[in-house]
Amino acid sequence: MVERNEIELKLQEANRRQLLQGKIDRREFISRSMVTGLGLAGVGVATKYGVGPAYAAEGRPLTPTFYDWIEGLHPGIPGVNERFPGINYQIAPVQGFGIERFVAESKKSDSTWDVYVGQTPFVEMTSLIEADVIEPWDNYIPADVIDDIIPSIREECSVNGKLYNWPFLLDVVGMGWHSGVTNKAGLVDAAPATWDEFLDGANTIKESGAAPFGATFDAHGWRSVAPLAHSGSSDVYTPEGLFDFTSDAAVEALVLMKKIMQTSNPDILLSGASDGGVNGTPDEVAFSTQRVGYYVKYFNAPLRMAQYWDDPKQLHMGPLPKVSGGEGSTVFWTTGCALFKHGQNKEKAAEYIQSLTYDRQIWKDSIAGTETAHVGQLPPYSSIYKEWGESKPDWMLPFVGLVRGQLDRAKSIDNHLFGLSQFQIGQPFWEAFLKGEESDPRVAMQNVTDAVRAEMNRG
Amino acid sequence: MDRGAEITVPQSVATARKHKIRQSISAWTFLIPALMFFVCYQVYPIFRIVWISFTDFEFLSTEPANWIGFGNYIEAYNDPLMWKSMGRAALFTVMFLPGTIIFPLILAILVDRVRHPLLATLYRLILLIPALIPSTLVFVLWKWMYNYQIGPINYMLVEVFNIFTFYNAPQWLGGTNLTLPSIAIMEIWWGLGYHAIFFLAGLASIPREMLEAARLDGANEWHVFWHITLPRLAPIMMILVVLRFGTSMAVIDEYLIFGGFNRGAPTYTWTVYMYDQAFNIGLWRQGFAAAVGMIGAAVMVFFVAGLVYIFRPRG
Numbered sequence: 176m177v178e179r180n181e182i183e184l185k186l187q188e189a190n191r192r193q194l195l196q197g198k199i200d201r202r203e204f205i206s207r208s209m210v211t212g213l214g215l216a217g218v219g220v221a222t223k224y225g226v227g228p229a230y231a232a233e234g235r236p237l238t239p240t241f242y243d244w245i246e247g248l249h250p251g252i253p254g255v256n257e258r259f260p261g262i263n264y265q266i267a268p269v270q271g272f273g274i275e276r277f278v279a280e281s282k283k284s285d286s287t288w289d290v291y292v293g294q295t296p297f298v299e300m301t302s303l304i305e306a307d308v309i310e311p312w313d314n315y316i317p318a319d320v321i322d323d324i325i326p327s328i329r330e331e332c333s334v335n336g337k338l339y340n341w342p343f344l345l346d347v348v349g350m351g352w353h354s355g356v357t358n359k360a361g362l363v364d365a366a367p368a369t370w371d372e373f374l375d376g377a378n379t380i381k382e383s384g385a386a387p388f389g390a391t392f393d394a395h396g397w398r399s400v401a402p403l404a405h406s407g408s409s410d411v412y413t414p415e416g417l418f419d420f421t422s423d424a425a426v427e428a429l430v431l432m433k434k435i436m437q438t439s440n441p442d443i444l445l446s447g448a449s450d451g452g453v454n455g456t457p458d459e460v461a462f463s464t465q466r467v468g469y470y471v472k473y474f475n476a477p478l479r480m481a482q483y484w485d486d487p488k489q490l491h492m493g494p495l496p497k498v499s500g501g502e503g504s505t506v507f508w509t510t511g512c513a514l515f516k517h518g519q520n521k522e523k524a525a526e527y528i529q530s531l532t533y534d535r536q537i538w539k540d541s542i543a544g545t546e547t548a549h550v551g552q553l554p555p556y557s558s559i560y561k562e563w564g565e566s567k568p569d570w571m572l573p574f575v576g577l578v579r580g581q582l583d584r585a586k587s588i589d590n591h592l593f594g595l596s597q598f599q600i601g602q603p604f605w606e607a608f609l610k611g612e613e614s615d616p617r618v619a620m621q622n623v624t625d626a627v628r629a630e631m632n633r634g
Numbered sequence: 635m636d637r638g639a640e641i642t643v644p645q646s647v648a649t650a651r652k653h654k655i656r657q658s659i660s661a662w663t664f665l666i667p668a669l670m671f672f673v674c675y676q677v678y679p680i681f682r683i684v685w686i687s688f689t690d691f692e693f694l695s696t697e698p699a700n701w702i703g704f705g706n707y708i709e710a711y712n713d714p715l716m717w718k719s720m721g722r723a724a725l726f727t728v729m730f731l732p733g734t735i736i737f738p739l740i741l742a743i744l745v746d747r748v749r750h751p752l753l754a755t756l757y758r759l760i761l762l763i764p765a766l767i768p769s770t771l772v773f774v775l776w777k778w779m780y781n782y783q784i785g786p787i788n789y790m791l792v793e794v795f796n797i798f799t800f801y802n803a804p805q806w807l808g809g810t811n812l813t814l815p816s817i818a819i820m821e822i823w824w825g826l827g828y829h830a831i832f833f834l835a836g837l838a839s840i841p842r843e844m845l846e847a848a849r850l851d852g853a854n855e856w857h858v859f860w861h862i863t864l865p866r867l868a869p870i871m872m873i874l875v876v877l878r879f880g881t882s883m884a885v886i887d888e889y890l891i892f893g894g895f896n897r898g899a900p901t902y903t904w905t906v907y908m909y910d911q912a913f914n915i916g917l918w919r920q921g922f923a924a925a926v927g928m929i930g931a932a933v934m935v936f937f938v939a940g941l942v943y944i945f946r947p948r949g
């Protein structure tokens with residue numbers, strides 16, 4: 176009798192698993208339960224192990240939610256949605272990376288959505304893991320897709336060997352320049368190889384009057400201090416994953432920022448116009464209005480800003496200059512997809528994200544541009560670059576090879592609960608040096624470290 | 635006779651009591667919906683926040699909250715950033731509050747003197763336009779106006795009047811010393827018509843005969859304003875001062891939009907600090923943030939009581 180029960184349980188468990196995976200429907204599940212002689216016992220087993228979500232999955236369509244800028248910049252997304260009839264496509268309530276709704280729902284073991292597209296690992300992934308909101312993709316993502324993710328990106332998206340962020344859009348920090356301005360200043364139409372060359376060029380632009388400003392950058396730490404430090408050395412993280420502001424490379428980066436500022440738009444340190452001051456920054460205004468020659472930011476920024484120029488073809492892009500004798504690295508990050516622990520349709524979500532992230536139309540639009548946007552964000556998969564290498568599409572642009580090449584030199588910002596906020600907490604302290612209120616960059620950076628530590632030690 | 639009187643008195647008392655109870659029941663029945671709304675929507679959240687402020691509740695943590703007594707309050711009290719950010723909010727209030735009373739008052743007095751009915755209505759309608767614009771649009775509009783590089787204000791100063799150059803033009807927003815005055819100007823403009831309508835309502839309640847009698851008695855316009863108009867507008871002024879004191883001390887949307895989370899910026903006030911702690915930093919220390927909020931609320935209540943006293947009706 177005991178043996179028979181075990182067999183029945185195994186059969187029922189197999190049925191239940193198939194039901195959860197969507198291989199059989201409820202009717203088939205009940206029929207099999209009856210055939211295997213389980214009857215009501217089968218229903219009992221199903222209840223015990225929780226068929227509830229599977230029922231709900233049948234009742235609710237696949238429900239992804241996107242950060243709104245992604246939809247705005249990638250008009251090909253609706254095309255992917257058409258391949259998933261009945262999909263309940265939504266825009267996420269996450270203005271300024273606000274994840275409170277996700278967390279609040281998770282506390283009630285619930286989620287309105289199955290997957291969130293808009294997660295940047297160093298920004299909010301650790302918070303979502305800590306709050307038990309998301310789960311790894313490993314049980315749902317096909318093995319060949321995992322293998323296809325470029326290793327450095329896979330590392331960025333993983334915690335303890337588990338993939339918590341299915342990468343979608345790749346951004347790498349580099350530089351762009353306005354050849355109309357640089358030519359007018361008499362500069363060679365090529366990317367400066369070192370920061371010394373960069374500074375010479377920026378000074379020449381300003382002094383020649385080719386443009387009011389020589390160079391500009393985005394003053395947010397993860398877009399300036401971190402990549403400039405990486406150009407000297409990417410070994411600027413503590414063992415626990417915090418940015419080491421007192422490292423030589425970070426201090427040199429700060430000094431470099433101050434030198435660049437002498438040629439830049441004076442409002443460079445002011446906050447931006449949207450997303451809590453994070454976006455719509457003064458550097459974007461300067462570059463889009465053709466008032467500056469050199470520009471340091473993730474590559475999609477100069478591409479987007481050049482759309483407003485008289486002749487967008489005057490945009491050229493190159494790698495981030497190196498510190499003389501330095502490593503010549505830079506910073507990259509991906510914006511990807513998080514799988515809600517209490518979401519439903521997880522297999523379907525994986526299928527959808529695979530379809531989304533491999534969609535060739537999205538990548539064509541991103542690289543070649545559309546009437547509405549020219550984003551320049553790139554895919555995270557080796558196979559797509561290989562495919563383009565073997566058979567170059569006629570719409571392919573040179574910057575793709577450049578960015579892909581830069582990725583091999585780049586390093587992501589380490590994942591940490593304070594991954595983003597360490598730069599927000601530290602900003603006033605390093606700005607004290609940039610504004611001349613503190614003369615010693617090391618003291619400024621020590622103050623940053625102390626402030627971050629003090630905040631971490633609270634509570 | 636005496637016995638009869640003894641019997642009658644308790645009966646009438648009982649009837650009166652019954653009547654009173656019946657009246658109370660019907661009154662409470664009508665009050666219940668409003669009371670429930672008040673308790674659920676206002677009283678409960680306040681008590682909940684008070685309770686949270688005595689715990690180490692962290693929103694992102696999966697651990698249960700623990701009672702820590704006055705721990706959060708002591709930490710907030712000893713936190714220099716808390717008081718610095720409170721001082722920034724007070725500074726903004728000092729810049730904003732006089733302007734938001736004086737300018738609408740002047741405007742209302744001017745509009746009140748327009749005798750042509752069509753023009754008087756038209757002026758009132760125009761005055762209300764800014765108040766009808768959604769907040770987001772107002773912020774976007776002024777952010778553009780104040781933009782260092784492409785804003786019309788700096789364009790006039792640099793390109794038209796040549797007072798400044800591209801390199802030294804004023805940086806209105808985004809963390810400079812001009813940020814708070816710039817936001818105060820925006821807020822005063824935004825509330826100008828709305829507040830003027832308050833004063834116009836007050837002016838309409840002053841009998842014309844009283845003003846004419848004063849003028850006949852030889853009072854000049856200043857005397858009329860100072861001795862008749864202003865005292866009669868004092869109650870309206872008190873309402874505006876109290877309301878606007880509360881809103882100006884507790885501004886947050888504008889600060890988040892114009893300054894973000896830069897702790898060095900003048901826009902990083904106690905409200906932003908509270909938000910930062912509750913929804914941005916670490917595991918989101920909402921227990922501590924609640925304590926900051928309660929301290930802020932207590933400070934505001936203290937000052938509001940002072941303002942009510944200053945503007946109390948006299949004579």
